[in-house]
Amino acid sequence: MSDPTAKKVVTNEANYWDSFYDHKFTVAVPSQFCCLVAIEAPKTRPFVEFGCGNGRDSNYMASQGLRVFSGDLSHKAIENLQASAAPNATFSVCDVSKADHVKSLVEQARAGAQESDNFNLTLYNRFFMHALDEAQEQKYLEALSSATKKGDTLYMEYRCSLDAPLEKEHGKGHYRRYIETKKLVELLESLDFSIKYEITGQGMAKFKSEDPFVSRIICERN
Numbered sequence: 001m002s003d004p005t006a007k008k009v010v011t012n013e014a015n016y017w018d019s020f021y022d023h024k025f026t027v028a029v030p031s032q033f034c035c036l037v038a039i040e041a042p043k044t045r046p047f048v049e050f051g052c053g054n055g056r057d058s059n060y061m062a063s064q065g066l067r068v069f070s071g072d073l074s075h076k077a078i079e080n081l082q083a084s085a086a087p088n089a090t091f092s093v094c095d096v097s098k099a100d101h102v103k104s105l106v107e108q109a110r111a112g113a114q115e116s117d118n119f120n121l122t123l124y125n126r127f128f129m130h131a132l133d134e135a136q137e138q139k140y141l142e143a144l145s146s147a148t149k150k151g152d153t154l155y156m157e158y159r160c161s162l163d164a165p166l167e168k169e170h171g172k173g174h175y176r177r178y179i180e181t182k183k184l185v186e187l188l189e190s191l192d193f194s195i196k197y198e199i200t201g202q203g204m205a206k207f208k209s210e211d212p213f214v215s216r217i218i219c220e221r222n
Contacts, residue, residue, distance in 0.1 A: 028056070030057050030061075031126055031157075032205060033157040033204070033205070034056075034124075034126065036155075037061075038060065041122040041153070041155075042117060042120075042122070044114050044116075044117055045066070045120055045122045046069060046112050046122070047066045047109075047121075048068075048069050048105060048106060048109045048121055048123045048124065049061075049068070049069075049123075049124045050070075050094065050102070050105070050128060050140070051126075052072045052077070052091065053074075053077060053127075054081075055070065055081045055089075055091065057124070058070040058089060059086070059089065062089040067089075067109070067112050068086075068090065069092075069105055069108050070091050071091070071092050071093065071094025071096075071101070072093065073096075078091050090108065096132070096139070096140035096143070097136045097139045097140065098143075099139065099142070099146065102140065102143035103147045106121065106147040106148065107147070118150075120152050122152075123144070123148065123153065123155070124155045124156075125156055125157075126155075127158060127159070130158045130177050131176065132177065133175065145191035145192055145221070149221060152220070152221040153218065153220050154193065154220070154221070155218050156215075156216065156219075157204070157205065157217075159176070159178055159213070160213050160214060160215040162200070163178055163212045163214065164178040166210070166212060166213070167210065168210060169207055169210045184215075184217070188219055193219040193220065193221055193222065195217060196218045196219055197216070197218040198216065198217050199215070199216050200216075201213065202214075204216065
């Protein structure tokens with residue numbers, strides 16, 4: 001990454017999350033969105049998560065028998081996850097603003113995909129897109145478009161622009177961008193993804209007193 005400002009943002013975020021996960025923050029149950037994906041994603045397809053954090057969703061998918069390949073910017077989070085990883089789950093440090101990191105994670109998963117399913121993958125990120133600035137988002141999705149193939153499915157859930165004024169349980173002290181879903185849809189479509197499902201609202205990611213406005217997108221690589 002040649003942009004010194006972007007490098008500083010990535011370094012600051014990595015430091016924040018290393019400190020956060022150094023306390024071994026864990027949640028034993030999957031997110032609501034993960035349960036949706038677990039119900040409809042083919043069990044034979046490798047599952048790839050970007051921004052896996054404490055691994056709650058990746059670990060759940062592994063418990064359901066899927067082969068899991070997950071990455072996160074935080075070395076501490078990955079260190080914690082590797083120490084207790086299931087045999088069918090692989091965790092690695094991944095900076096999505098670097099195309100080779102995205103490509104590597106996808107290629108690891110592709111190696112375990114099945115010919116009978118056209119070697120397709122399930123790709124996933126939750127509460128991750130809003131942690132990226134616009135330049136990082138562009139690099140990540142361009143890299144993902146390049147690394148994926150026809151039939152791969154991408155599931156996304158993130159805080160949208162309607163959530164900006166609401167009170168938060170977590171997140172003070174780190175970067176957060178509230179996403180304009182219309183713009184993200186246009187970007188995905190320009191990168192050869194077809195939108196199969198899109199919804200915005202509350203009641204999908206409630207946590208304690210917080211009921212954020214989130215958007216969900218399911219899209220497929222053309």
